[in-house]
Amino acid sequence: MKIKTYRRTAQILTVFAIFFIPLLNVYELYFVKGTFISMDIGDAAMADPLAVFQSMLAAGRVNEYMLGSVIIPVVLMLLLGRVWCSWFCPYYLCAELMTWLRKKLKMKPYKPVYKDTVPVRQSKFRYIFLFIGLVLMCIAGVPILNLISAPGIISTQAMLIVKFHYVTFELVFVLVLLVLELFYFRFWCRLFCPTGTFLSFFRWKKGMTVEKVRSECSDCLSCVRSCPMMINPMTMGASSHCNNCGDCVDICPDNRKEDTLKFTFK
Numbered sequence: 001m002k003i004k005t006y007r008r009t010a011q012i013l014t015v016f017a018i019f020f021i022p023l024l025n026v027y028e029l030y031f032v033k034g035t036f037i038s039m040d041i042g043d044a045a046m047a048d049p050l051a052v053f054q055s056m057l058a059a060g061r062v063n064e065y066m067l068g069s070v071i072i073p074v075v076l077m078l079l080l081g082r083v084w085c086s087w088f089c090p091y092y093l094c095a096e097l098m099t100w101l102r103k104k105l106k107m108k109p110y111k112p113v114y115k116d117t118v119p120v121r122q123s124k125f126r127y128i129f130l131f132i133g134l135v136l137m138c139i140a141g142v143p144i145l146n147l148i149s150a151p152g153i154i155s156t157q158a159m160l161i162v163k164f165h166y167v168t169f170e171l172v173f174v175l176v177l178l179v180l181e182l183f184y185f186r187f188w189c190r191l192f193c194p195t196g197t198f199l200s201f202f203r204w205k206k207g208m209t210v211e212k213v214r215s216e217c218s219d220c221l222s223c224v225r226s227c228p229m230m231i232n233p234m235t236m237g238a239s240s241h242c243n244n245c246g247d248c249v250d251i252c253p254d255n256r257k258e259d260t261l262k263f264t265f266k
Helices: 003-026 049-059 064-068 071-080 083-088 090-104 118-140 144-148 150-164 170-181 187-192 194-202 222-226 247-251
Strands: 032-034 038-041 044-047 208-212 261-265
Touching: 003 032, 003 083, 003 090, 003 150, 003 247, 044 049, 044 064, 044 071, 049 064, 049 118, 049 144, 049 194, 071 083, 071 194, 083 090, 083 194, 090 150, 090 170, 090 187, 118 144, 118 187, 118 194, 144 150, 144 194, 150 170, 150 194, 170 187, 222 247, 247 261
Parallel strands: none
Antiparallel strands: 032 038, 038 044, 208 261
16 A cells, blocks of 8 residues: 555544544533644643744743643654654645646646755745744744644634634635645745744654665656655655655655665664
């Protein structure tokens, strides 16, 4: 079975959860509550590391409880890489659906041509955007980047729909992004998403990474063409760009004969 099948299952279950959790709360079942910004499961608290960092930066002090809430997300990031982005983020699923829609509408190919300089330019852009957002947050004194957190907005809107039967203007922001996805290939995830950029700081080279385990391959570059993050999986699987989606592993024709490109732990 392909990795994408498991990944799609995880994505669908995540979307189901963001509607089911508030439904449980409606019936006064509070074992699980919250959104992707902050969630409680029993006595365990989990929060978006970027949201926590912004809150502590704005407050000018370290909050032990808030620090404890990022332990689980950070540990998962260290062990499994940026699986949050490609396996669980509801916006990433929506972006993939927009790619599928483009094909159905028979629109012209719009993915940029890969060059070795592309990942470097993408990194600079992402980090500069995050830095500007944090500077503005410090000036305003409020966690501004939460307002443009696509997964946070989607999960919050799901809660509002289930509990209060309305949506807020924030949803328009996500809808605009999705329309733009039709014309600019994965532009939000590759160049802007502050959540994904911040999580990439916790990439651990000894965690799960895509690795070329056999020196010889057909050099067909199918993995490069399939990569949604516009990197070369054969050489950059351990980089902060890779979100461990597994598309490159699935498409590699050499894997049918002998393991060539696969997930590994150092």
